[in-house]
Amino acid sequence: MxxxxxxxxxxxxxxxxxxxxxxxxxxxxxxxxxxxxxxxxxxxxxxxxxxxxxxxxxxxxxxxxxxxxxxxxxxxxxxxxxxxxxxxxxxxxxxxxxxxxxxxxxxxxxxxxxxxxxxxxxxxxxxxxxxxxxxxxxxxxxxxxxxGAAGIGFFVSGRLFKPFRKTLDRIRNFDLHQKEILYAEETNVKEFTDLNNFVEQMTRKAVSDYKNLKEFSENASHELQTPLAIAKGKLELLTESDLSEEQYQYVESLERSIKKLTRLSESLSLLTKIENHEFSNNQKVNLSHLISESIEEFREFVIFNKLKIETRIEEDVTIQMHPALAEILWTNLFQNAIKHNIENGIIWVELTRDKLTIANTGKPLSVDPAQLFERFRKDEQSSSSIGLGLSIIERIAEQSKLDIDYRNENDRHIVEINLNHVKTT
Known part of the structure; x- marks a missing residue:
């Protein structure tokens, strides 16, 4: 109203x-x-x-x-x-x-x-x-x-509320990535002038915070990569020297920790970019082609883990989405299906023009499935997973306006993504 x-x-x-x-x-x-x-x-x-x-x-x-x-x-x-x-x-x-x-x-x-x-x-x-x-x-x-009220409402209000509607349109079209401040405009109504001044202060602060956060995340990611690469190189050199079995185990443990820290840094950096909307959904991605190619690339890895894949993929299903996000979304889903499977397990992949479903055999969950979308939340806290995979998937789905559902039924882990909210062909 x-x-x-x-x-x-x-x-x-x-x-x-x-x-x-x-x-x-x-x-x-x-x-x-x-x-x-x-x-x-x-x-x-x-x-x-x-x-x-x-x-x-x-x-x-x-x-x-x-x-x-x-x-x-x-x-x-x-x-x-x-x-x-x-x-x-x-x-x-x-x-x-x-x-x-x-x-x-x-x-x-x-x-x-x-x-x-x-x-x-x-x-x-x-x-x-x-x-x-x-x-x-x-x-x-x-x-x-x-x-009289109708006359005021339909004639006088058009001019009276014009500054308010103009400010509302400016807020609606505000894009943080453009880093443009909505400067206040003077009106002959004090309340509207106060509103415009408040909008200017808020956008000025939002732009400033966005710049600082973006610079911090980029700097942190860049600065972390250098010492991690150096530490990794030093450990590789160390493994080439004469080490006792116990010392070699320590080195291997350090290498695993550094790899995990590298993945953590890359994942946090990716999450920051996604939440800052640095990816635009202005391209068509052939989801059928992307999934089919990815499955072939992971074929040897799947065989190595003694898994079986059953697929039903419709041809030429395209979606309006950033190509990098589409690839990250599918890769995380597929890797989770492999990583959290059981020996001689199965992975089911189904793609239609309405939805994408990926399911895998696995152990029953000990936590609520909805909690797994939280950062650093894992079913088994002692596992090697960093606990950001589903968080990244959820953020990508939110930015791309996709509905995602995760459930555990009959020892099957099922992730279902509804594609009806985005343009598909």
Missing amino acids: KLITKFILIYLSVTVFVLGIGGVISYYIIKGEVDKELKFEFMERIDRVTYLLEQGRTFYPRREIEGDQNLVVRELDYPVANRVEVTDTLIWHDRLEQDEQNVKVSAYRNINGSPYYISTYGAMIESNDITEAVIKTLLWIIGLQIL
Whole structure:
């Protein structure tokens, strides 16, 4: 829902609520004024009857006085104190065929030594007429409010919110890799100016942090490779010298650690580049060709590990993806299927235009499959794996807008990638 639409709905809701309360108040105010006028008129009638009685006029229990049928004059047989009572009463209305509320004024008077009861009633304006008038007035006001709100929403807001929409478009099109700061633009609305200033500060900081992080990761990766290469070379020279069996085992252990550290450095560097979106998905990759070639390249390695491969690959399945990421994604998947397999195990590969599935036999998992996508998370912490393979796969899938699912069923490790979210042919 747009901001202006929400504002209009809130405005109209408050308007209807306030006008509803105002309508009730207006009804009682109008009715009170009408009743007050009626009381004055009825008191004049009573004073007139009193005057006529004082002049010796005689009335029957109910007597018409100059066309007034809503008058009761009755002589009482018991003494009374002079007083006036004003009440509401229901009187049958012949035309409407229902009881209508009327104002009744009753007076007890001592006239020429005799007690009298004088009563009159009536309604200058009926209650339903007041209600109808108030409702009509409120409906006109609400109608005008709706027209005014719609006019503000669809005409005035176009110009009023133009700076906000412009800032929103600039944020939407902001690309961190271009390292361009969104400089603040002055507007005639303080809140929009504050927003633009905040956006400038945030983009300035984001660009600065991105540059620093990128330089650090590149420098760290580069600086690590040199001492690792030197250490590796020294160890190779050391193995050529006369070493005892125990010393040779120490050297082999160091070589394995250096290889693991090298893989760790390369993997962390790759993860950083992926998370910094340094790869663009602007190329078509023939996934069928890539997978088929890769399987052939790993054929000897698969045979060496006493594994069997079963494939079902559709031809010419292409995907919009960076070629390097596509190769890294498949290579990590395939190497995991080999590395975490069992002796005389099987690897299943299936590629369709909708999904890529790779499964392998293996030991049951001891952890939740979702946790294996976390960095440095491994099923067996003592294994030689550095625990970044599935993290890299997940980051590549996220950047390439691929849905990835990993599960363990019947001693099978299954990774399924949905290809429907990206352009395929």
